[in-house]
Amino acid sequence: MIKAKSLTDARSQAGSNNELTWWIFMRISGLLLVFLVLGHIYMTFIQVSESDATYDAVVSKLSNPAWKFYDWLILVLAVMHGVNGARYSIEDYVRSRPNRFWVKGVFFSVVGIILVLGTVGLFSIR
Amino acid sequence: MTVTQERPAVEVADHQQLVTLKIRRYDPEVDPEANWQEFQVPVEKGDRLLDALHHVKWYLDGSLTFRRSCAHGVCGSDAMRVNGVNRLACKVLVKDLGGRDGDTITVEPIKGLAVLKDLVVDMDPFFEAFKSIKPFLITSGNEPTRERLQSAEDRARFEDTTKCIMCAACTTACPVFWNDEAYFGPQAIVMAHRFIFDSRDEGADERLEILNEKEGVWRCRTTFNCTDACPRGIQVTKAIQEVKRALIFRKV
Numbered sequence: 001m002i003k004a005k006s007l008t009d010a011r012s013q014a015g016s017n018n019e020l021t022w023w024i025f026m027r028i029s030g031l032l033l034v035f036l037v038l039g040h041i042y043m044t045f046i047q048v049s050e051s052d053a054t055y056d057a058v059v060s061k062l063s064n065p066a067w068k069f070y071d072w073l074i075l076v077l078a079v080m081h082g083v084n085g086a087r088y089s090i091e092d093y094v095r096s097r098p099n100r101f102w103v104k105g106v107f108f109s110v111v112g113i114i115l116v117l118g119t120v121g122l123f124s125i126r
Numbered sequence: 127m128t129v130t131q132e133r134p135a136v137e138v139a140d141h142q143q144l145v146t147l148k149i150r151r152y153d154p155e156v157d158p159e160a161n162w163q164e165f166q167v168p169v170e171k172g173d174r175l176l177d178a179l180h181h182v183k184w185y186l187d188g189s190l191t192f193r194r195s196c197a198h199g200v201c202g203s204d205a206m207r208v209n210g211v212n213r214l215a216c217k218v219l220v221k222d223l224g225g226r227d228g229d230t231i232t233v234e235p236i237k238g239l240a241v242l243k244d245l246v247v248d249m250d251p252f253f254e255a256f257k258s259i260k261p262f263l264i265t266s267g268n269e270p271t272r273e274r275l276q277s278a279e280d281r282a283r284f285e286d287t288t289k290c291i292m293c294a295a296c297t298t299a300c301p302v303f304w305n306d307e308a309y310f311g312p313q314a315i316v317m318a319h320r321f322i323f324d325s326r327d328e329g330a331d332e333r334l335e336i337l338n339e340k341e342g343v344w345r346c347r348t349t350f351n352c353t354d355a356c357p358r359g360i361q362v363t364k365a366i367q368e369v370k371r372a373l374i375f376r377k378v
Contacts, residue, residue, distance in 0.1 A: 017338075017339065019338070019340060019342070020338060020344065020374065022344075023344050023370070024374065091306070091345075092301070092305055092345075092347070093305055095306070
């Protein structure tokens with residue numbers, strides 16, 4: 001807890017965290033994801049009939065960099081939004097400092113691997 | 127372990143009803159474990175929970191320990207967890223807690239602070255958080271020779287948060303506080319709100335920086351437990367959100 005004697009003290013002690021930035025990120029990414037994912041569902045399941053949704057069709061669509069970026073945006077925003085939400089829960093419910101460190105470490109590693117695999121998979125399509 | 131009073135049947139007058147108070151007892155000098163104890167208490171229609179607790183302390187078991195002072199919802203001493211929610215014992219009527227013949231009312235100490243004895247908890251962490259947000263008027267320049275004047279609109283801006291009696295019902299209703307005592311808790315933020323939005327005060331930036339800390343307002347998950355618990359009807363969650371907004375836009 002901060003025991004600042006002046007504004008400069010308070011700022012130097014409080015300035016070292018990004019909670020404000022993350023809080024805003026959660027609002028913006030959440031709102032964006034609603035539209036991105038709804039658009040994705042529409043294009044994948046409603047606009048295209050089941051017989052047209054072949055492997056070749058998907059690959060040819062993803063050869064367009066714009067669609068690649070669209071999918072990658074969903075991947076990154078969803079992963080970051082979810083990771084930060086889970087971080088909130090971990091900080092709220094895992095009380096002991098060593099446990100918190102390990103739980104966070106394992107969790108961030110697993111999600112990091114998923115993010116890298118998804119990105120590599122998406123961009124290896126030509 | 128549940129202990130039931132073994133006494134002759136309680137005499138209940140016609141205008142009274144018999145309710146069971148199930149109280150969380152803890153006395154480290156007798157038993158290192160806390161346990162439940164039940165008391166049969168005759169209550170009248172207008173009786174508050176505090177009257178029922180007084181009946182226990184005065185006639186059934188004098189060792190029951192709880193805080194109370196004014197007994198009229200102003201001093202904020204007797205916040206407790208009643209039927210699972212935080213209430214002031216002096217402001218809640220037994221008849222509103224069920225309170226019909228044979229009903230059981232559970233009474234526990236408020237959660238998240240260390241219990242000292244029975245319903246008495248250690249309030250020090252709570253007051254530490256309160257002190258850390260500088261709960262006093264900060265001004266610069268010369269003292270005026272008369273009152274610091276303020277328009278009715280400026281006063282209305284922070285009217286809601288001036289009503290706080292510091293009973294800790296909100297802070298100890300907060301799930302984040304239960305798990306992390308380092309969190310400032312709703313009460314400290316309410317008190318900061320009271321000064322941040324006061325037009326006469328000049329310490330807003332300082333207090334906002336303090337609340338921008340890792341354990342500050344960003345730990346709030348807007349579960350509204352604090353607003354539900356407040357015996358003064360303060361819109362606690364709204365006050366916290368207003369502090370967040372002031373931090374984002376740097377405008378008070």
